[in-house]
Amino acid sequence: MNERPVSPLREQSRDAVADAEARSGPTVPAAVRRGKLWLLTVCGIYPTIVLLGLATDPVLGDLYLPVRLAVLVPAAAAAMVWQINPRLQRRFGAWLTR
Known part of the structure; x- marks a missing residue:
């Protein structure tokens, strides 16, 4: 009853996004190597302490x-x-997933 009309342009953009997701599949972040994350955390926490x-x-x-x-x-x-x-992971993100 309280539905707002959706503009055709917005409907098209939703369809385009849904089509792109269907073709490529859901995006899954790369797995972070735990040993590298540990090393990065140690390198960050030691100088902090x-x-x-x-x-x-x-x-x-x-x-x-x-x-x-x-x-x-x-x-x-x-x-x-x-x-x-967060800053270390942004800086070394590619290295963490290799």
Whole structure:
């Protein structure tokens, strides 16, 4: 009852997309090699932890190691998930799938 009319142009573009998908099949991302992803993650997380440790040492230096790590690990994980890993994977994406 509340259907909006579809313009013929939009209907044609939908048909063209459906035809292209039917011919080529669904696109599946290439498999990432887990060993290479591990290496890339290690290369990203080591400098992140070192730099965060050096930057927070004046403030957190007197605390016990488990307490310092309770601050550093979530900060490093957030940096890896939202900043570092996406950039590394974009940069080395072709290498990761070879």
